[in-house]
Amino acid sequence: MSSKLIGKQTFALWNPPSFAGHACAVGKKEGDGPLRDSFDFITQDPFFGEKSWEKAESAFVKKAVSLALAKASLAPTDVNCVFCGDLLNQCTGTTFGMRELGIPMFGVYGACSTMAETLALAALTIDGGFTDKAMAVTSSHFCSAERQFRTPLEYGGQRPPSAQWTVTGSGAAILSIDGPGPYVKFVTPGKIVDNGTTDANHMGAAMATAAYDTIKTHLEDRGVGPDAYDLIVTGDLGAIGSRILCDFFAADGVDLAPRHADCGLLIFDRKKQDVHAGGSGCGCSASVLCGYLLNGMREGKWRNILFTATGALLSPTTTQQGESIPSIACAVAISCDK
Amino acid sequence: MSSKLIGKQTFALWNPPSFAGHACAVGKKEGDGPLRDSFDFITQDPFFGEKSWEKAESAFVKKAVSLALAKASLAPTDVNCVFCGDLLNQCTGTTFGMRELGIPMFGVYGACSTMAETLALAALTIDGGFTDKAMAVTSSHFCSAERQFRTPLEYGGQRPPSAQWTVTGSGAAILSIDGPGPYVKFVTPGKIVDNGTTDANHMGAAMATAAYDTIKTHLEDRGVGPDAYDLIVTGDLGAIGSRILCDFFAADGVDLAPRHADCGLLIFDRKKQDVHAGGSGCGCSASVLCGYLLNGMREGKWRNILFTATGALLSPTTTQQGESIPSIACAVAISCDK
Numbered sequence: 055m056s057s058k059l060i061g062k063q064t065f066a067l068w069n070p071p072s073f074a075g076h077a078c079a080v081g082k083k084e085g086d087g088p089l090r091d092s093f094d095f096i097t098q099d100p101f102f103g104e105k106s107w108e109k110a111e112s113a114f115v116k117k118a119v120s121l122a123l124a125k126a127s128l129a130p131t132d133v134n135c136v137f138c139g140d141l142l143n144q145c146t147g148t149t150f151g152m153r154e155l156g157i158p159m160f161g162v163y164g165a166c167s168t169m170a171e172t173l174a175l176a177a178l179t180i181d182g183g184f185t186d187k188a189m190a191v192t193s194s195h196f197c198s199a200e201r202q203f204r205t206p207l208e209y210g211g212q213r214p215p216s217a218q219w220t221v222t223g224s225g226a227a228i229l230s231i232d233g234p235g236p237y238v239k240f241v242t243p244g245k246i247v248d249n250g251t252t253d254a255n256h257m258g259a260a261m262a263t264a265a266y267d268t269i270k271t272h273l274e275d276r277g278v279g280p281d282a283y284d285l286i287v288t289g290d291l292g293a294i295g296s297r298i299l300c301d302f303f304a305a306d307g308v309d310l311a312p313r314h315a316d317c318g319l320l321i322f323d324r325k326k327q328d329v330h331a332g333g334s335g336c337g338c339s340a341s342v343l344c345g346y347l348l349n350g351m352r353e354g355k356w357r358n359i360l361f362t363a364t365g366a367l368l369s370p371t372t373t374q375q376g377e378s379i380p381s382i383a384c385a386v387a388i389s390c391d392k
Numbered sequence: 393m394s395s396k397l398i399g400k401q402t403f404a405l406w407n408p409p410s411f412a413g414h415a416c417a418v419g420k421k422e423g424d425g426p427l428r429d430s431f432d433f434i435t436q437d438p439f440f441g442e443k444s445w446e447k448a449e450s451a452f453v454k455k456a457v458s459l460a461l462a463k464a465s466l467a468p469t470d471v472n473c474v475f476c477g478d479l480l481n482q483c484t485g486t487t488f489g490m491r492e493l494g495i496p497m498f499g500v501y502g503a504c505s506t507m508a509e510t511l512a513l514a515a516l517t518i519d520g521g522f523t524d525k526a527m528a529v530t531s532s533h534f535c536s537a538e539r540q541f542r543t544p545l546e547y548g549g550q551r552p553p554s555a556q557w558t559v560t561g562s563g564a565a566i567l568s569i570d571g572p573g574p575y576v577k578f579v580t581p582g583k584i585v586d587n588g589t590t591d592a593n594h595m596g597a598a599m600a601t602a603a604y605d606t607i608k609t610h611l612e613d614r615g616v617g618p619d620a621y622d623l624i625v626t627g628d629l630g631a632i633g634s635r636i637l638c639d640f641f642a643a644d645g646v647d648l649a650p651r652h653a654d655c656g657l658l659i660f661d662r663k664k665q666d667v668h669a670g671g672s673g674c675g676c677s678a679s680v681l682c683g684y685l686l687n688g689m690r691e692g693k694w695r696n697i698l699f700t701a702t703g704a705l706l707s708p709t710t711t712q713q714g715e716s717i718p719s720i721a722c723a724v725a726i727s728c729d730k
Contacts, residue, residue, distance in 0.1 A: 057521065058520075058521045058522045059472060059522060059523060059524075063472065063473070063496045065522045065523075068521075105713075106713050108709055108710065108713065109713065134397060134401065135401070135581055139499075139501055141482075142707065142709070143481040143482070143707045143708075143709065144479075144481070144501065144503065144705065144706065144707035144710075145501045145705075146705070146706070146707045146709065146710050149584065149705040149718055150710065150715065150718065152584060153584050153586055153718050155584075156583050156584075157583065158401040158580075158581040158582060158583050159581065159582065159583065159584060159720060160500070160502070160509060160512075160513065160581055160722075161500065161501040161502045161503075161509070161703075161705070161720075162498070162499065162500055162501060163477055163482065163483045163499040163500060163501040164498070164499045165482065165499075171498060171499070174498075175498065175513070178516070178517060178520055178522060179516060179520070181520065182396075182516055182517070182519065182520020182521065182522070183395065183396045183406075183520065184396045184397060184403040184516060184520070185397060185403075186397075202709075242496075243473055243496040243497065243498055244496060244497065245494050245495065245496050245497065246487065246490060246491050246493075246494075246497060248491055365499075367482065367483075367484070367487040367499070368482065368484070369480065369481045369482035369484045370481075371446055371480070371481065371484065371540075372446065372482075372484050372488065375443075375444050375446065375447065377488065380487055380488065380491050382497060382499075384498075
């Protein structure tokens with residue numbers, strides 16, 4: 055058996071890659087939220103100077119990538135490959151955002167788990183000895199996501215309290231074979247989990263089971279408890295999904311709550327901002343990771359984080375055809391210690 | 393610099409993984425074509441017993457995967473991870489096809505380049521020491537693709553001669569850390585290339601530039617000519633794209649034509665079957681690779697193949713917004729020699 059595979063499905067990285075640069079660019083609502091000081095760039099214009107929301111989403115990608123490159127003092131040609139993807143049909147948010155850069159690309163689709171998936175693959179590619187520098191990028195945009203997945207904004211549809219607010223923003227992280235950290239130490243890809251949820255306005259409930267499965271497997275594979283991490287942070291379970299996740303662990307006799315945080319709950323102030331159950335979208339966990347979380351690790355706030363982004367693998371077509379919502383969660387363990 | 397990175401963007405695999413099992417399942421039209429004897433399974437029913445074309449596409453995935461597992465004498469739990477993706481919005485063709493299997497999954501989006509991309513990532517994961525067994529899977533379906541990308545079939549839209557026919561089928565390949573071959577020796581991920589083509593019924597022209605860029609880079613990175621391969625096979629350039637590709641090489645003084653083949657031209661008989669410029673879709677290169685090509689290598693027909701699948705990274709939305717068609721090509725060198 056491969057010696058880097060520990061337990062059932064966790065990969066241990068023997069030469070943990072270091073973050074060389076990371077940046078995020080977000081929209082107005084995110085800039086009005088509690089994490090405003092952690093974002094590298096905030097625009098007040100939802101169109102970001104473009105003519106459509108889809109083009110705006112690509113502009114967020116360009117901005118995040120160029121800022122991450124600048125912070126790492128790298129040119130695009132210094133990066134050997136990029137892993138990227140987003141929520142738009144055919145992942146055009148990131149494709150068109152990366153178009154001019156000329157970096158060899160692997161397109162990825164993991165719904166809202168994409169930031170963890172791209173980061174995982176970038177890390178594996180470096181630890182596997184294939185590249186020295188690899189990038190992970192993702193994005194989402196409230197307006198492009200609403201009209202694609204739900205109804206056009208002009209329709210003014212009502213949203214139930216369990217619905218979440220897609221974050222407008224992009225995050226980019228560059229990993230390098232050497233550097234001062236933080237480091238990617240472990241990767242646990244997720245299995246598809248389907249608990250039968252059919253309500254596309256109740257994603258947190260669908261994804262909580264996937265988060266539970268991946269986090270539980272990761273801890274078992276490593277033979278540790280939640281206290282191995284200062285923070286176990288999910289992508290966008292929101293208020294309801296987060297409670298379900300903690301309930302699942304409580305049923306196992308494990309108190310996850312004190313160490314658990316959710317990017318969807320961190321990014322907005324639900325008392326002051328009208329986002330229902332919290333933030334969501336690939337851009338949510340991406341901009342929280344590439345700002346607040348990695349900055350916090352550098353500042354000594356946390357030494358070990360388990361970044362677990364979750365994705366709901368549905369489409370409007372599968373929902374119309376009466377299908378339930380398969381979900382997945384990918385976990386990436388990030389540490390200040392090599 | 394990483395020693396497995398040769399030249400600009402080619403990864404050399406030091407412990408080339410072997411194909412352990414591969415299978416394909418296709419529809420009626422493919423079964424009527426010249427490669428009929430190479431397919432593991434042919435159904436006459438475009439619905440494959442399901443109630444929608446999307447569900448049928450997932451049924452093709454299930455069939456190809458179960459046949460590949462059976463040929464490799466493996467259970468799903470023996471496979472450490474799967475890389476999969478398809479053309480449907482949010483890649484639901486493969487997601488729903490893989491749902492019950494419980495294999496840790498990395499979702500991928502590379503349009504019609506997906507079979508090469510999934511195969512490349514599965515190979516890197518094994519050579520990188522993370523897994524012993526990894527699977528690559530993709531699919532497409534003529535009816536689900538037409539209604540999503542162009543017009544519903546009931547509309548009876550006319551198609552220009554440059555249009556291609558999306559293959560109905562799925563291919564699955566399982567790679568293993570050891571085995572009798574054929575082996576994956578090199579991987580060259582592609583850069584996004586955009587030559588300004590805007591006609592969504594002229595994909596071959598858009599993708600030919602990407603194929604040229606990746607194949608040329610691969611040969612330069614390895615320091616070899618086309619004669620290093622018995623066959624340089626593109627995914628689905630079709631008749632027009634294939635001619636453009638050979639023209640590009642001819643302008644460099646390189647005669648690619650005698651060694652070039654295209655899965656989109658191999659799978660149908662354009663004289664007898666009404667497919668315009670040839671076959672296309674992820675399922676095209678997947679079912680030709682997992683049947684005709686790998687069987688041919690086992691039979692001694694070819695010892696070295698450069699499998700280069702190409703993808704057009706557009707969406708109906710980007711086309712409606714007047715965007716051109718970015719393309720990408722991923723190359724995987726497969727050899728009978730370790």
